[in-house]
Amino acid sequence: MVIRLYNSLSRSLEELRPLRPGKVTMYHCGPTVYSSPHIGNFRSFLFADVLRRFLEDQGLVVTQVMNVTDVGHLTLDDIEGGEDKLEAASKQTGKTAWEIARQYEAEFHDCQRQLHVRLPHHMPRATDFIHQMGEIIDDLLQKGVAYERNGNVYFEVAKFPAYGQLSGKVLDELEAGARVAVNEEKKDPRDFALWKVDSKHQMQWDAPWAGGARGFPGWHIECSAMATHYLGDQIDIHTGGEDNIFPHHECEIAQTEAHTGRRFVSIWMHARHLLVDGTKMSKSLGNFFTVADVLRQGYSGLELRYALVRVQYRQSLNFTLKGLDEARSAIARVQQARQRLVRVRDGLDLPGVDDLDAAVQQANAAFTAAMSEDLNVSEALAAVFEFVNQCNRGAPSIAAAKAGLVVFARFEDVLGCFGSEPKADTTADAPPELLALLAQRTAAKKAKDWAAADALRDRIAAAGWRIVDAPGGARLEKA
RNA sequence: GGUCCCGUAGCCAAGUGGUUAGGCAACGGAUUGCAAAUCCGUCUACCCCAGUUCGAUUCUGGGCGGGACCUCCA
Incomplete structure (x- = not known):
């Protein structure tokens, strides 16, 4: 059976043709662990899970990698010297950024379990890949497609002509975008950070390349590092929420392909955001569900x-x-x-x-x-x-x-949304007192005391079980 | 402002240039002591206006309405 998937990059359905026959490599942009996972997050992750399950159903051997972003993505404020998500949560709670990250990572795993997600084969943390990110940054500096300013390192978008292909963003318009804060350090407003320096930041590392300043990785480099580490320079499928298309995945393509010199991803897939009660889910509207x-x-x-x-x-x-x-x-x-x-x-x-x-x-x-x-x-x-x-x-x-x-x-x-095969008869699993009530009801029915029989049925129902009358006798099912 | 998606019966939601998608709910019937579950049946729709066509919900154009992205976001 030919499997056709919609590729965001080509904006069309494409036949899945794995790089290695019979095997599929997938990378999924995972959670940023600074708050409780919400249903929108899981719409996206469940999509990835169903994709993996179907490919396996079709006899393909799938390798799945999903990152855990525990460094935190910078907020808009950060451009003007604010803090990132983890840092913000840290300030509010008095916990360290590391504690926050571990707490919500655990909660994420718990949600995966509860939603019957088949666990990805690898779920690496960004903080465990600082070294690999450094290698890529160093290489991009060597190649001249990245530059350093006051310790900060930026990717030079002008050196990567394909930039904008995924998102369809016209470069000229981006430059004039009203929400882009002016950063005098950048050669071009579109350039994005690979490495940032901020002495107030809790999570910091010595730059993992010669001559670099102590700091922390930028917005997108972690995915390039982890994807290529586990899956190689080229992968079959990369997924994420639609919001990831720009800038995250656009930047990921640029830095990864500039680094490896090869096409990074065959098929980009993006899950549409869900609506709640017909409109965008947001905390201010009160329709936000974790x-x-x-x-x-x-x-x-x-x-x-x-x-x-x-x-x-x-x-x-x-x-x-x-x-x-x-x-x-x-x-x-x-x-x-x-x-x-x-x-x-x-x-x-x-x-x-x-x-x-x-x-x-x-x-x-x-x-x-x-x-x-x-x-x-x-x-x-x-x-x-x-x-x-x-x-x-x-x-x-x-x-x-x-x-x-x-x-x-x-x-x-x-x-994965129906549950395991039902038992033939769950009567024996019911609490003894309910079994006693069931026996009484059977007796009442035999005596044609319908009022008593119905009252007993109501009591059983109130306990969360329902009676199934069948030719061979009545049995109990969990309601 | 730029880019893009959508508008299907009470609700959710597939799909198609001409033959009942499906789920949930409701109603009628069968079954049942009465129910539950199940079966049968009913409710049978494609935002509006033009155009293309023998024929459009499906294609084209316009309009109206809803939503998304444009450096927080899955």
Whole structure:
């Protein structure tokens, strides 16, 4: 199956042709660990996760690298002598920048776990790569595409003609941009920092090249260092949020390609920002959600994952609490269909004669086709639910149940938002007191004391379980 | 101001130059003691105006509306 992905650089769908057949290298711009991860962050990271899962589903061997930015990116204020994100958080909390970084890095990993993210193979910290950044900076200085002013080192954009290709920024207009603070040190306003000197900065290192001043790395160099370190000079796919296109990825291309002399990335992929209640998520509008916020409201990681993954990554998904409720219902529908198959397979329910062959084939083919076309998850989900309906309406044989469960396992393997295969019967997992109530209800039903039976059912429901009445008897499911 | 994306039934959201996407919700029926789950059915839409075409939701142009980026941001 040909996999086509949208390349931001060419602004078109391109067939994925790995540099080394059968293997795909991916680099993802990861979190800046100065605050709690929010749902927008994870829209982007879950997109990367689904991409990786689908490529593996297609038999490709994937190597994933995601950086942890613990140096902090400079804020706008920094241009005028302010501080970076980590430094700012440090001042507010009284903790050191290092403590802040480690705290939020741990929280990020926790979110990854809760959202069922398959962990990237490498998650390097920027602060562990100061030396490698220095080597690149030194090389760029040697090559004459970077220059030093008062210890600060800048990349000279004029020396890299392709600058602006990714973002489509017209250079002349950039120069006149109103939000660009004047920096007399730069030869050109577009030049960007590779190394900065600021004696007040908490995180500082001796310059890792001869003759350099003590300071800290600039905005973009970490990704070049870590990507090339783990994956080589050329990588297949590089992802990030759409905001990364400019300036971050534009600068990354410039400095990396100037350094290696080779094309850095084959396919650039960018996730569209999500909207919350139809508008941009922001703290001032009060529609800002961290991952923890959502989980605290009683939604599961799977439900949040479903809500963030169900729309194709290049569409501006509209996140709502109602959407989470919909996710809950949708997941339940899938899991109920799976459980039905499990019960047939395990001999708890009578098998039928339907073989499901056509449905299995159709579901797999439609799912693959949808995902192959730039990860069209919405369309892939339609294939999933079409299959749910096929399973539910028929009377699957034992062989069909087995085959159907393989299909569902595959869907779960790629999307990861349904959960593991349901147990055939969860009654035994319920607390003993609920089992006692269930027994009482069964007795009440036998005595045709409907009022008592219904009252008992209500009590069980209040405890978070629901009764499933079936021909073989009633059982309990976690609601 | 520059660049770009989008506007699909109650809500979310695919897709197509002419054949019911899907999910959630709602309603009717089957099933059930009543429910839950499930099945069947109903609600069947493409912002507006021109143009191209035998035919446009789908292509072109204009308008209106929403959103994004333009050195904090996934």
